[in-house]
Amino acid sequence: YIEPEKSIILQIKAAEFIYSDRFKTSCTLRFPRVEKVRDDKEWSDCMTTDELKTLRQAGDGKLATRHATLDVDQPSPKKKRKVVRIEKPIAVAPRFRGTDVSNVTKESGIFEGREVCVVNGSCEYNKSRLETLIAQHGGGVIQNPDHNTYCVIADRKNIKVNNIISCNVYDVVKVEWLIRCLEEKHCVEWLPSDMLYSSPETRQWFANDYDCYGDSYTRPVTGPQLRTVFDTVETKSDVRRLTADEIAEVEMEYFPDDSSYGLFRCCRVYLDMYAIIADTSTKIMDCSLELASVEMRLYGAVLVDTLSDDVTHIIVHSHDLTRVKRFRETTRSNRRRPHLVTEKWATSCLETGQLVNERGFYP
Numbered sequence: 001y002i003e004p005e006k007s008i009i010l011q012i013k014a015a016e017f018i019y020s021d022r023f024k025t026s027c028t029l030r031f032p033r034v035e036k037v038r039d040d041k042e043w044s045d046c047m048t049t050d051e052l053k054t055l056r057q058a059g060d061g062k063l064a065t066r067h068a069t070l071d072v073d074q075p076s077p078k079k080k081r082k083v084v085r086i087e088k089p090i091a092v093a094p095r096f097r098g099t100d101v102s103n104v105t106k107e108s109g110i111f112e113g114r115e116v117c118v119v120n121g122s123c124e125y126n127k128s129r130l131e132t133l134i135a136q137h138g139g140g141v142i143q144n145p146d147h148n149t150y151c152v153i154a155d156r157k158n159i160k161v162n163n164i165i166s167c168n169v170y171d172v173v174k175v176e177w178l179i180r181c182l183e184e185k186h187c188v189e190w191l192p193s194d195m196l197y198s199s200p201e202t203r204q205w206f207a208n209d210y211d212c213y214g215d216s217y218t219r220p221v222t223g224p225q226l227r228t229v230f231d232t233v234e235t236k237s238d239v240r241r242l243t244a245d246e247i248a249e250v251e252m253e254y255f256p257d258d259s260s261y262g263l264f265r266c267c268r269v270y271l272d273m274y275a276i277i278a279d280t281s282t283k284i285m286d287c288s289l290e291l292a293s294v295e296m297r298l299y300g301a302v303l304v305d306t307l308s309d310d311v312t313h314i315i316v317h318s319h320d321l322t323r324v325k326r327f328r329e330t331t332r333s334n335r336r337r338p339h340l341v342t343e344k345w346a347t348s349c350l351e352t353g354q355l356v357n358e359r360g361f362y363p
Contacts, residue, residue: 009038009046017061025052029063098143099128101135110187111139114150119164122155122175130178137182145170153178154196165197172197193228212236248300260353264301264346267355270338271296271303272316272323277330278306288317292343295350307331311338316363318342324363 014029022028038045047055055063116134118141121127130153131141145152145164151171154161164170177194181187192198192206192214210216213236215229233239242250248265255262271289275282292315297303304311307330314327324340331337339345345361 005043007043007046009041009043010034011036011038014063016059016063017056025049027056098141099131099135101132101141104132104135106136106138108137108185110137110181110185111150113138114187115140115142115148116178117142117145117149117152117170119152119154119160120156120158121153125175125179130175133178133182157196161196169199170197171195171199171202191225193225193232261299263299263349263353263355264296267296267301267312268310269296269301269303269313269315270305270307270311272314272320272327274305277323277326280305288319289315289343292346296346299350307334307338309335313345313358314338314340315343315346316340318344318363321363 011034012029012032013035014032016030017027018030019026020028111134116139118127118130118134121130125133134141139150142149149170151173152161152164153175154172155175157165161172165172171190172195173190174194174196177188177190190202192210195202198206209218213229213232215221215226221229245266248262251262251265271293273284273287273289273293274280275284293303296315307314307327311331311334314331316324316327327340331340339358340363341358341361342363345356345358348356348361
């Protein structure tokens with residue numbers, strides 16, 4: 001309890017009075033906020049219970065200015081001045097407007113006789129720049145495709161592109177195709193990887209010339225195009241990755257003499273680089289087999305850290321044979337015992353360009 005004469009006067013703002021049986025006034029404030037501490041008033045200048053009752057009844061409990069005021073003769077607050085808004089004419093947003101190409105100078109006939117609709121561009125080549133380039137190289141530019149439209153250019157799908165696709169009439173081609181035409185200085189044929197959407201006629205044409213991954217049956221491909229084909233293969237859910245052994249079998253069957261870097265493709269090799277066998281935490285510092293490790297990986301070998309049944313070779317260094325006996329004991333129960341050889345076997349294979357017999361390289 002605080003003595004009244006030691007109290008201060010607060011100016012309170014609230015939404016309304018609400019009933020409450022916790023206070024002797026039988027009411028409390030809803031959403032009260034302290035607006036000001038009235039140091040200019042004495043404690044005795046606070047609102048009386050009669051004034052509180054009058055204020056509560058004046059606006060039926062509401063405290064908004066239009067509902068209640070202590071002074072009934074007080075003039076009502078001035079109405080807010082209406083803000084006059086200037087109506088702007090309805091127009092197409094600048095990013096959707098066509099580019100004025102009437103003053104563009106023609107530089108070549110790359111797109112001569114072709115009418116192109118550009119919907120959107122990339123960060124480097126925006127819509128306006130693409131339309132200017134098309135006009136510079138002899139093409140026509142329109143904002144909505146019709147029966148004369150050669151193709152629709154877009155960098156990404158949006159509402160307009162999806163609406164065009166839903167017509168199932170127009171070919172929607174990526175911006176990269178147009179840039180490639182400019183770089184090669186002629187209108188190049190579309191590739192499956194160039195398309196955001198293909199019309200039924202174009203799909204039929206692709207089906208005759210390309211497989212389902214976009215690889216042509218008859219045309220040579222560049223390195224980047226082949227990379228795109230491989231990326232497409234990887235996105236297919238029905239494609240199973242070949243294991244290292246399966247890749248080795250394919251290489252040995254179809255390309256036995258083409259690449260020396262597949263020399264050890266069929267080998268799974270354990271290198272004696274650990275003080276405790278198969279314990280990678282005990283790796284020997286500056287091990288003599290570090291170079292052999294690099295060479296084996298370079299020429300296609302799969303290096304392993306455990307002596308499992310699929311290990312084909314264990315390589316030890318000819319200057320450190322301390323673990324040879326342990327290797328023989330460990331692999332004795334293996335279903336297929338690996339060849340235990342020195343690093344000289346790998347060196348001999350690299351020198352001759354073929355896998356030599358391991359018999360002469362046992363430690």
